[in-house]
Amino acid sequence: MNADLETRVAEFAKAYAGQPSELIQALHRVQSELGYVPPAAQAAVARVVGVPLSQVRGVITFYHYFRATPVGRHTLRLCLGTACHVRGADQVLKAIREELGVGLGETSSDGLFTVEGVRCLGACGLAPVMMIDEEVYGKLDPKRTKRILRGYREKAE
Amino acid sequence: MINLRIDDTPVQARPGQTILTAACEAGIRIPTLCHVEALTPVGACRLCLVEIRNWNGRLVPACATPAQEGLDVVAHSDKLTALRRTILELLFAERNHICAFCVSNGHCELQDLATELGMDHVTFPYRFPSLPVDASHPKFGLDHNRCVLCGRCVRACSEVEGACTWGFSGRGVETRVEADLGDPWGASRTCTACGKCVQACPVGALFEKGKATAEQVKRPEILAEVTERRPRA
Ligand code: SF4
Ligand code: SF4
Ligand code: FES
Ligand code: FES
Numbered sequence: 001m002n003a004d005l006e007t008r009v010a011e012f013a014k015a016y017a018g019q020p021s022e023l024i025q026a027l028h029r030v031q032s033e034l035g036y037v038p039p040a041a042q043a044a045v046a047r048v049v050g051v052p053l054s055q056v057r058g059v060i061t062f063y064h065y066f067r068a069t070p071v072g073r074h075t076l077r078l079c080l081g082t083a084c085h086v087r088g089a090d091q092v093l094k095a096i097r098e099e100l101g102v103g104l105g106e107t108s109s110d111g112l113f114t115v116e117g118v119r120c121l122g123a124c125g126l127a128p129v130m131m132i133d134e135e136v137y138g139k140l141d142p143k144r145t146k147r148i149l150r151g152y153r154e155k156a157e
Numbered sequence: 158m159i160n161l162r163i164d165d166t167p168v169q170a171r172p173g174q175t176i177l178t179a180a181c182e183a184g185i186r187i188p189t190l191c192h193v194e195a196l197t198p199v200g201a202c203r204l205c206l207v208e209i210r211n212w213n214g215r216l217v218p219a220c221a222t223p224a225q226e227g228l229d230v231v232a233h234s235d236k237l238t239a240l241r242r243t244i245l246e247l248l249f250a251e252r253n254h255i256c257a258f259c260v261s262n263g264h265c266e267l268q269d270l271a272t273e274l275g276m277d278h279v280t281f282p283y284r285f286p287s288l289p290v291d292a293s294h295p296k297f298g299l300d301h302n303r304c305v306l307c308g309r310c311v312r313a314c315s316e317v318e319g320a321c322t323w324g325f326s327g328r329g330v331e332t333r334v335e336a337d338l339g340d341p342w343g344a345s346r347t348c349t350a351c352g353k354c355v356q357a358c359p360v361g362a363l364f365e366k367g368k369a370t371a372e373q374v375k376r377p378e379i380l381a382e383v384t385e386r387r388p389r390a
Contacts (some may be wrong), residue, residue, distance in 0.1 A: 039338045039339075041340055043338065048295050052315070052321030052322075052323075052324070052347070053313075053321075053337040053338050053346070053347065054319070054321055054322060054323055054324025054335070054336065054337055054338075054347075055324055056338065057324055057326050057335060057337065057338045058324045058325055058326060060326070061326040061327045061339075062326075062328050064329070
């Protein structure tokens with residue numbers, strides 16, 4: 001399984017072989033193929049491109065664009081903008097964490113949700129706000145948040 | 158030779174030397190933290206800030222600024238001391254520097270700087286982050302609570318040892334020193350257990366196992382010793 005992944009990643013990164021300055025391009029390519037860049041793929045990119053593992057890790061964790069874990073079926077974007085912050089986005093995040101067992105930038109173990117933090121969804125009047133895929137949920141409190149998430153879970157069963 | 162003035166004293170520098178080296182050779186001490194001889198200067202901590210009078214009073218890091226003809230450098234003033242003290246306060250407030258329980262108590266560059274600059278209290282609220290200690294390596298440990306993100310370990314490991322084990326992960330206040338792909342140090346595929354990073358670390362963040370409170374003495378000067386003895390290409 002891992003050997004297979006490594007061969008595939010090496011193939012994607014081939015165009016950047018031996019070119020450390022192309023590290024970001026190589027990672028882009030791998031992420032566009034796999035949807036994310038797991039550690040085994042990071043190691044393969046490091047080897048092909050010719051950079052230390054620590055440098056790949058630095059790039060992956062510096063740019064929010066890159067993800068090291070797979071994306072869930074639904075993307076939950078929690079607004080962390082000023083209005084939502086003031087109106088208790090942290091309480092909503094706490095509820096999400098309690099319900100899904102994961103926080104920002106992570107994917108729930110059932111693969112159903114990837115949680116992301118965003119800055120202002122342009123719906124400040126409804127603060128605190130989150131979006132699940134294209135659906136907007138406003139005026140959230142911890143209870144309502146959990147209810148909504150459970151709804152998705154039940155539908156998925 | 159380049160002629161410049163540091164604290165109104167005429168100083169000479171060779172081309173390529175930094176303001177810091179020129180000052181050092183002239184016996185003028187400028188506080189530093191992220192810089193250590195033999196490693197590439199990165200200008201990360203800003204403790205070595207000096208003021209250039211004839212650049213409109215611009216503040217530059219002495220460790221990363223080349224000495225230039227005619228520079229009129231202020232290395233010591235009340236204003237600079239206040240700035241340096243503020244930087245130190247921010248460093249102390251950022252993580253958990255509980256000196257009384259630190260392996261480096263009494264041998265710590267951060268502590269020494271606080272004494273030198275008269276920083277006797279911190280005016281910023283402490284952040285008290287909850288940070289782990291990586292004790293997975295058989296010989297050494299990494300206590301993130303003490304790390305000041307100077308990057309000396311990162312550069313010692315890549316520039317002197319050549320293992321490139323350490324890197325910075327994350328950004329801003331979430332930045333951490335991490336091994337390889339964020340692996341526990343003991344599981345690192347690249348670490349040779351040479352200990353150079355430990356010797357380079359100015360504080361109690363990297364330490365040798367088995368050292369009790371105040372027992373950890375560091376020797377960052379070994380980096381220059383090792384590189385000077387190397388045959389040059
Ligand atoms: S012990 Fe040596 S090889 Fe290992 S991380 Fe430290 S400097 Fe690098
Ligand atoms: S572990 Fe030590 S040497 Fe490395 S960045 Fe932190 S304080 Fe600096
Ligand atoms: S701040 Fe959350 S929608 Fe604007
Ligand atoms: S010693 Fe010059 S910026 Fe840190």
